Amino acid sequence: MDLDLSSVEPFRAEVRDWLRRNVPATPSPSLETEEGFAAHREWERTLAAARLSVVSWPEEYGGRGASPLEWLVFEEEYYAAGAPGRVSQNGINLLAPTLFAHGTPDQRERVLPPMASGEVIWAQAWSEPGAGSDLAALRATATRVDGGWRLNGQKTWSSRAAFADRAFGLFRSDPAAERHRGLTYLMFPLGADGVTVRPIGRLDGKPAFAELFLDEVFVPDRDVIGDPGRGWAVAMSTAGNERGLTLRSPGxxxxxxxxxxxxxxxxxxxxLLRDRVADAWIKARAYRLKGFETISRADDVGAEASVNKVFWSELDVELHETALDILGADAELDGDWLEGYVFSLAxxxxxxxxxxxRNVIAERVLGLPRETRR
Amino acid sequence: MRFALDAEQRLFGDTLHELLTGAGTPALTRRWAAGDHDRTLWSALGEAGVFTLTVPERHGGTGPLPVELVVAAHELGRHAAPGPVVETLAAGALIDGSGDAGPAAEWLPRIAGGQAVVSLASPGQVRRALDADAADLVLLADGESLSSAAPAGPAVRSLDPARRLFPVRAAERLTAGPAVSRAAATAYDLAALACAAQLLGLGRALLDATVEYARTRRQFGRPIGEFQAVKHHLANALTGLEFARPLAYGAALSFGSPDFPRDVSAAKAAASDAAYAAARIALQTHGAIGYTDEYDPSLWIRKIRALRSAWGTPAEHRARVLDALRHG
Known part of the structure; x- marks a missing residue:
């Protein structure tokens, strides 16, 4: 057992040096605004030009083939340098792992390089008005037509969709099948005929997500990921990534x-605030060490990813709540801590x-009995 | 970088788990609480190498091995083993660090071999000596002075019936000098780390017992573990323990670096909170039966409450973390 990071120190030094020279001195506007979105997209181009936008990807798609440890170190340096938030994170953290696992070579070649460069920004299209926590209740449909599929229905809480270029999500392709069966995973342009995007202001009013109305939207076969009808299994491999380390790195x-x-x-x-400040620091360190533990494992973390998700999301809220309490009467004023706080609440x-x-942890990690459903 | 126990370290933990399971620690604890200080388990732990971990090779030990110390203390906690094990391990580091002019040659080989039960106290840090009446040697570290000590009165009752705490006074000076205060600081940190690991083991065992109880105890015609109110409590207990554990191993790996005291404090604060939350949840899930003296999990629940404040309270350790960040 060791925590010897010396093998990645040269990489760390290179990243740190590049960030020191390139991170904008004045912070960009919030990426949840039109102006900020454009500025953050431009930053993705700068990162990509230095091959730093997707370090863990293979070189052929714009990455460096970095090891998981190098990726963790990159993230530590990135956030320590105060670099801008990642406007392309939904694509990089959710869609890309799905394409690496289930996509065709053609899909990877078409989708990944423009994602890496910030040329195409992706939004997710999972939730529907009647399908939130109960995602398998989704009703938006994909109907077989010549050469592809026609999408109909409504998606909501689609993060970044107000300004993004394309979206990915699950659709019911077999009307006779129920729940997790008969779903298909598709990609489509948000500018396609039949797509209406209605931005939704989040808690602070910024249009951080959107509703999508889909009316006879054509999607060619080549934009289906995995086998039609097996979209649930494809999507769950993405969900594992979202709850594991990648979406919110320890850095x-x-x-x-x-x-x-x-x-x-x-x-x-x-x-009076000392314990909470110390606790936030201790928990951030715990999350870092847990990350090292995770990448040292030979097996897949599986349902244990849920433990990570509960931990980091609550740490994020507690940390920002503590910052606002330190700021006292100024806590309500616009600023980085308030922006971070609003973001953390989601x-x-x-x-x-x-x-x-917690249900997943209880049933699939601890082995408690599933609830008897009526 | 490989932040996972190696095969030998896992085997060490498994061996101790088997040994402690066979020893029947709940019954042992109740006998220990009644004053029966039988040393069968102590000798077995000695044969398994537990007491070598803080004693250097030249005195018959294998130490310092802080990762193995965490492994051992975790298993001791998991079984709620009685006796001044952490105190004896700390005494190993204290005597060794105080120099060979002191009691090292006389006591360290006996500690390492499991032939000596040692307790200790230190003003301001460890007010009373655990199980002083069962010890072959009681140490009193006070500033630059290291003395032997003797009970200065009867045992004070603890919530944990197996923790018999004695006020002590100095008997004979063993050695003195700046090395003593440095050694005492290291010994304190190693003990706090071992205590953190004990707490993690105690919490994990309670969680496992509570999950088993929730799977079998039926109310309203179903196992209570089906109810989300119970599930979410247990998921929270697991989450706390899962994130405290890497802090303990991380601290073990920073032994010898200037970050060691800070990392120990982070681990002790987090382990105290995680284990204590697990204990509260275990008590609540078991209901009235968990609140009884005769039901064995109550031994774990009571030991967690005691150890939460032993070797520094969570608030003291949080303050130490922030102090270290200022100077770091």
């Missing part, structure tokens, strides 16, 4: 916790609510 929380400690000191080191809800995650 984010390490950097935020260090800033929290600095903020606490700058505001007089109030002893964490326990998206990617499977923490209540659903």
């Amino acid at each position: 984010r929380f390490l950097a935020a916790a260090d800033r929290l400690v600095t903020l606490w000191r700058a505001h007089g080191a109030d002893p 964490g326990p809800i998206y990617a499977g609510t923490n209540e659903i995650q």
